Each structure stands twice: as C-alpha cells, then as structure tokens.
Amino acid sequence: MMTPTDDVAAKTQAGDEALLAGDPAKARALYLEALAQTNHRRRSGLVARLGFVGHHLGAALLEIQRTIEAQGHTPVFVSDGMAVWHKSNAFVQQPAFLSVVEKHAYLLPLPNWHWNLQTVLWAVLQARSLAGDFVELGVFRGHTTAVTAEHIRFASWNRRWYLYDTFNGIPEDQLNVGWSGMNETAYKGTYSYEEVRDRFAAYPNIDVIKGRVPEIFQEVCPQRIAFLHMDLNSAVAEIAALEQLYDRIVSSNRRSSIAAPAPGTAYRPARPR
Ligand SMILES: C[S@@+](CC[C@H](N)C(=O)[O-])C[C@H]1O[C@@H](n2cnc3c(N)ncnc32)[C@H](O)[C@@H]1O
Known part of the structure; x- marks a missing residue:
C-alpha cells in the first residue's frame, strides 16, 4: 500500500518528468498536489520546483536540485545563483510569505528569490x-x-x-x-x-x-x-x-x-x- 510519503514522492517524480518533457502546467499541478500533502522537509524541494516551472533555466536548476537531494541532503533549495542545503529555511512553511513572493515573481527574471x-x-x-x-x-x-x-x-x-x-x-x-x-x-x-x-x-x-x-x-x-x-x-x-x-x-x-x-x-x- 502507498503511504502518504510515497505518494508525495511519486507526485514529485511525475512533476519532474512533466517539467523535463516541457509540460509546465502538468508539472505545476503535480507539485502543488504534493505540496498540499506534506509538511515534511520535502516542502523545500517542492517550493523550489514551483519556481523552476516555466523558467528557461528550469531544467538545469532541477538537475542541480535532484543531484543534491540524491545525496540524501534535505532540505534543499536551489535558486538562481545559489544552492542551499542542510540549512533551515522556515519560509517554506509560511503560506503568506510564499503567496506574496509568487504574486510578484514575474517582476524579476530570476527564479526563487526567496x-x-x-x-x-x-x-x-x-x-x-x-x-x-x-x-x-x-x-x-x-x-x-x-x-x-x-x-x-x-x-x-x-x-x-x-x-x-x-x-x-x-x-x-x-x-x-x-x-x-x-x-x-x-x-x-x-x-x-x-x-x-x-x-x-x-x-x-x-x-x-x-x-x-x-x-x-x-x-x-x-x-x-x-x-x-x-x-x-x-x-x-x-x-x-x-x-x-x-x-x-x-x-x-x-x-x-x-x-x-x-x-x-x-x-x-x-x-x-
Ligand atoms: C539589479 S537592478 C535592481 C533590482 C531591484 N533592487 C530589485 O530588487 O528588483 C539595478 C538597477 O539599478 C539601476 N541603476 C544602476 N546605476 C544607477 C545609477 N547610477 N542611478 C540610478 N539607478 C541606477 C538600473 O537602472 C537598474 O534598474
């Protein structure tokens, strides 16, 4: 039987495949579903991935994100010009902050300025x-x-x-x-x-x-x-x-x-x- 953690991992994986296949709408929907299901350290990777969606550097940043995650490091947060892991990033648990960041993200051509x-x-x-x-x-x-x-x-x-x-x-x-x-x-x-x-x-x-x-x-x-x-x-x-x-x-x-x-x-x- 699939546990909630497995389900989040499966949706994240499917979202990654959609992003790499050039289907940003599907990737975003899958990441949002996964995000709604977890308060775990995985939130960091999901918030980061949402920032990759639709960006011309998205696939490259996702590769960096996945490479660090594959080493077993969490939380991981990759952004334009910076990759951070094993550091507390409480902002991924702050819906009000995330929502205002997402609202204005179009003003800067650089993903994940959190x-x-x-x-x-x-x-x-x-x-x-x-x-x-x-x-x-x-x-x-x-x-x-x-x-x-x-x-x-x-x-x-x-x-x-x-x-x-x-x-x-x-x-x-x-x-x-x-x-x-x-x-x-x-x-x-x-x-x-x-x-x-x-x-x-x-x-x-x-x-x-x-x-x-x-x-x-x-x-x-x-x-x-x-x-x-x-x-x-x-x-x-x-x-x-x-x-x-x-x-x-x-x-x-x-x-x-x-x-x-x-x-x-x-x-x-x-x-x-
Ligand atoms: C990196 S952007 C600023 C980004 C902005 N702080 C933000 O957070 O989105 C640099 C800006 O500095 C302005 N700038 C550079 N030199 C300037 C100067 N001597 N006087 C006024 N503005 C200048 C440019 O026009 C440009 O809009």
Whole structure:
C-alpha cells in the first residue's frame, strides 16, 4: 500500500518528468498536489520546483536540485545563483510569505528569490525600531520592495521609503567592466518610471524617484536612513552613494542596514566617522 510519503514522492517524480518533457502546467499541478500533502522537509524541494516551472533555466536548476537531494541532503533549495542545503529555511512553511513572493515573481527574471527577500525582510524589521527612513538604490521593476512592502503592510508604517533609479539602466560612465551587454539587454527599454510609480500608487509613503545616483541626492534625500538597500550593479555608483549617504545612516545600524552591494563594492569610509 502507498503511504502518504510515497505518494508525495511519486507526485514529485511525475512533476519532474512533466517539467523535463516541457509540460509546465502538468508539472505545476503535480507539485502543488504534493505540496498540499506534506509538511515534511520535502516542502523545500517542492517550493523550489514551483519556481523552476516555466523558467528557461528550469531544467538545469532541477538537475542541480535532484543531484543534491540524491545525496540524501534535505532540505534543499536551489535558486538562481545559489544552492542551499542542510540549512533551515522556515519560509517554506509560511503560506503568506510564499503567496506574496509568487504574486510578484514575474517582476524579476530570476527564479526563487526567496532567500534574498528573507534577508531584506529581516533587515527591514530590524530597522523598524530605529529612527529614519528607508532607501532603495536600484529598483528595476520594484520587485524586492513590492514583496516586502506588501508583506509587512508598509502603507500603515510611519516611515517613508525612497526608491531611486534612472529607469534606463546603469549610466555608461558607471559600468563595471564587462557589463555593457547586460546593461543593454536587461535594462534598456524593458521597464519604465511610470510602470513602477503606478505599481506603488497604493502606498502614500513610498516615493519613486527618477534620477542618477549619486547626483539625484542633491534634489531628494532623507535626513536619516534606517534601512539602505543598495542594488545598482555598479561599484562606482555604489561607492559614490555611500560617500554621500553613510553619515545619514543611523549609527547603530550602519552594518546591518546596508544590504546587497554590487560585486566589486568594498566600501570603507575615507575618514573615521
Ligand atoms: C539589479 S537592478 C535592481 C533590482 C531591484 N533592487 C530589485 O530588487 O528588483 C539595478 C538597477 O539599478 C539601476 N541603476 C544602476 N546605476 C544607477 C545609477 N547610477 N542611478 C540610478 N539607478 C541606477 C538600473 O537602472 C537598474 O534598474
């Protein structure tokens, strides 16, 4: 007789076969059925698999997921650029978080951003007890802030969140070496200021600001910053931003509030502060 655990395993296997055979609808249905039947460590693999469905990297990520699972390691969670196993990932047991992540996943062309979002969520909740506003440098289509703001119901918070972007990619003179092609394909004409402004229209305390970092800070800049999320993919721009903003970050939070610097950004204040 098939046990519930066997049934979950069989559905997962059938879902994998459907995904590899190019039938994402069937794969998704089977993974969701399996997910509804288990609270076990297998949830991690199922949540990860749901993120693979319909993505052009899906088959490759599934192979990594299955290779690690086959070694007997659980839980396993594979995402774009990161594979994690033997680590607690409590978010797979949090339906409210999973649902808001899935709702906004289309805003980012990278599957399974859950770990990054959990890190931002943690930092934002830390920053809640500090005086100061929130800042995101590099917004793209608003993915991270859309997920976080909705999950924490930011509209009711007595804080502002300033979102800065050119909405036209990284300025040519700030490109990291080798980034020209990526700048063209990922950012040129793929999103707009208007789209992102409208996305946050329901939040009276979120300001979407079009401009180049760091020059735009001459026009709009909060006095005190409790949370700074830097995600410009440009070391030059991020260092220039920190030169201007570092002293505005409330001092007890200077380490924990700076999230996600670009590769190559190794910032040390030029003078002791
Ligand atoms: C990695 S994406 C941001 C992703 C976003 N944080 C998210 O979570 O979805 C980088 C963004 O930084 C913006 N950017 C890069 N350099 C900039 C600069 N100097 N000033 C303003 N925006 C910039 C680009 O236009 C691009 O939208």
